Amino acid sequence: MTYCLSLHCREGLAFFSDSRTSAGVDNITIHPKMRVFERRGDRVLCLLSSGNLSNTQAVIALIERDLQAADGPNILNQGNLNETARYVGERVREIRKLDAEALHRAGVAFNINFLLGGQIAGQEPQIFQIYPEGNFIHASRESPFLQIGELKYGKPILDRGFSYDTPLGQAVKFGLLSLDSTARSNLSVGTPFEIFCYRADSLEVRHRLKLEDNDPYLRTVRERWQSGLIQLVRDIPELEVLRS
Amino acid sequence: MTYCLSLHCREGLAFFSDSRTSAGVDNITIHPKMRVFERRGDRVLCLLSSGNLSNTQAVIALIERDLQAADGPNILNQGNLNETARYVGERVREIRKLDAEALHRAGVAFNINFLLGGQIAGQEPQIFQIYPEGNFIHASRESPFLQIGELKYGKPILDRGFSYDTPLGQAVKFGLLSLDSTARSNLSVGTPFEIFCYRADSLEVRHRLKLEDNDPYLRTVRERWQSGLIQLVRDIPELEVLRS
Numbered sequence: 001m002t003y004c005l006s007l008h009c010r011e012g013l014a015f016f017s018d019s020r021t022s023a024g025v026d027n028i029t030i031h032p033k034m035r036v037f038e039r040r041g042d043r044v045l046c047l048l049s050s051g052n053l054s055n056t057q058a059v060i061a062l063i064e065r066d067l068q069a070a071d072g073p074n075i076l077n078q079g080n081l082n083e084t085a086r087y088v089g090e091r092v093r094e095i096r097k098l099d100a101e102a103l104h105r106a107g108v109a110f111n112i113n114f115l116l117g118g119q120i121a122g123q124e125p126q127i128f129q130i131y132p133e134g135n136f137i138h139a140s141r142e143s144p145f146l147q148i149g150e151l152k153y154g155k156p157i158l159d160r161g162f163s164y165d166t167p168l169g170q171a172v173k174f175g176l177l178s179l180d181s182t183a184r185s186n187l188s189v190g191t192p193f194e195i196f197c198y199r200a201d202s203l204e205v206r207h208r209l210k211l212e213d214n215d216p217y218l219r220t221v222r223e224r225w226q227s228g229l230i231q232l233v234r235d236i237p238e239l240e241v242l243r244s
Numbered sequence: 245m246t247y248c249l250s251l252h253c254r255e256g257l258a259f260f261s262d263s264r265t266s267a268g269v270d271n272i273t274i275h276p277k278m279r280v281f282e283r284r285g286d287r288v289l290c291l292l293s294s295g296n297l298s299n300t301q302a303v304i305a306l307i308e309r310d311l312q313a314a315d316g317p318n319i320l321n322q323g324n325l326n327e328t329a330r331y332v333g334e335r336v337r338e339i340r341k342l343d344a345e346a347l348h349r350a351g352v353a354f355n356i357n358f359l360l361g362g363q364i365a366g367q368e369p370q371i372f373q374i375y376p377e378g379n380f381i382h383a384s385r386e387s388p389f390l391q392i393g394e395l396k397y398g399k400p401i402l403d404r405g406f407s408y409d410t411p412l413g414q415a416v417k418f419g420l421l422s423l424d425s426t427a428r429s430n431l432s433v434g435t436p437f438e439i440f441c442y443r444a445d446s447l448e449v450r451h452r453l454k455l456e457d458n459d460p461y462l463r464t465v466r467e468r469w470q471s472g473l474i475q476l477v478r479d480i481p482e483l484e485v486l487r488s
Contacts, residue, residue: 152396156425161474169482177477181400197486207486221480228476230405233421236468238413239461242441242451 051112154178246393295356333378398422
């Protein structure tokens with residue numbers, strides 16, 4: 001499985017993905033699920049993928065083919081982010097047309113999802129989720145995060161603590177905890193974790209990193225979170241009735 | 245949907261359920277999913293159910309029919325908890341035999357699950373999960389909780405904080421937070437919450453309660469948890485690299 005997450009807050013955007021891919025329980029490998037595209041000073045984009053690896057790689061291959069071409073539409077020359085999401089959605093539909101029927105005959109649904117986010121100069125940052133059918137939605141101040149893949153384990157911490165007004169540095173910690181909680185509760189989601197933190201209006205890729213399982217920062221976050229959480233529960237009063 | 249949880253710790257057992265039942269999005273009603281059976285001084289049992297309401301009610305009806313009968317096996321006269329779980333599993337199989345085929349023809353799987361736990365005098369407390377096929381597993385010191393229904397949202401907090409050595413009063417708070425986190429992240433799981441807390445070797449039903457949405461204790465737990473969680477994240481150091 002996969003878990004990918006994007007957060008949209010006032011100060012910018014943050015993107016997270018695990019790197020585990022499974023084709024059956026005995027074939028678990030590591031593949032990147034995060035791609036970052038940059039034309040410094042003009043635009044920065046981040047694309048996250050979940051679902052059948054052959055289908056997501058096929059979509060990425062089309063996107064890269066278009067970037068190599070001398071002319072024609074590509075992921076870096078759309079007029080705005082909405083059109084960029086539509087461009088990606090059209091590539092999903094191309095692969096759907098090629099592969100969905102054969103998958104369907106084998107009893108497998110065509111089920112890939114993408115998160116796309118970033119900023120184009122002079123425009124607002126935004127994040128989108130693109131569905132297997134190629135249609136898409138964007139986040140909002142009221143619903144400021146989008147998730148794909150194994151999303152349930154990591155949702156409660158975001159529902160409790162993350163909002164559009166969360167500072168970007170805090171947002172990164174919430175996202176990392178959401179990702180690590182998922183990995184802890186579901187073995188098919190695992191390190192290395194990729195993080196891309198984008199500060200609004202910077203229009204450059206500055207903060208992109210990969211955390212391995214033994215990363216000292218990741219270990220600090222885990223230890224502080226676990227011990228803090230237990231202490232927090234301890235500090236909540238007990239039900240009166242249980243004392244009788 | 246439903247979320248039911250049972251915890252097994254050194255000091256005893258704790259059981260939790262929401263009370264929301266949905267038959268489609270526009271037909272959400274409240275039904276109890278927790279039944280407690282007591283023969284004071286001899287045994288205490290708690291049964292939690294998830295899945296198709298007509299199927300779980302049918303199983304409960306068989307269990308109650310047997311309790312009314314003058315003789316024959318019933319949920320309160322088995323030799324140990326393992327046999328009690330088998331007794332419940334057999335009732336699941338009876339209903340499966342009656343109803344599964346008609347459901348299957350309508351494209352609906354026979355998919356009900358039960359959690360059963362308690363203690364019989366002179367024996368250890370234990371909890372079991374009974375599957376739609378009537379087979380079952382029990383919890384262990386290493387895997388000291390069992391969940392049925394919409395279980396993913398409420399699993400991380402248990403994975404991080406709950407163990408067999410958690411004191412019973414703390415366990416109740418972990419269970420309540422697991423349940424409330426699920427309700428917060430998934431609208432189909434909701435109050436009132438039912439709780440039954442059983443202290444090992446008491447062999448009586450003392451601490452059974454229902455918390456409505458506006459219950460002052462439930463509100464305290466939510467407020468303390470939410471504000472404490474945000475503070476906890478704030479206190480974790482930021483990634484050095486983000487400061488550049």
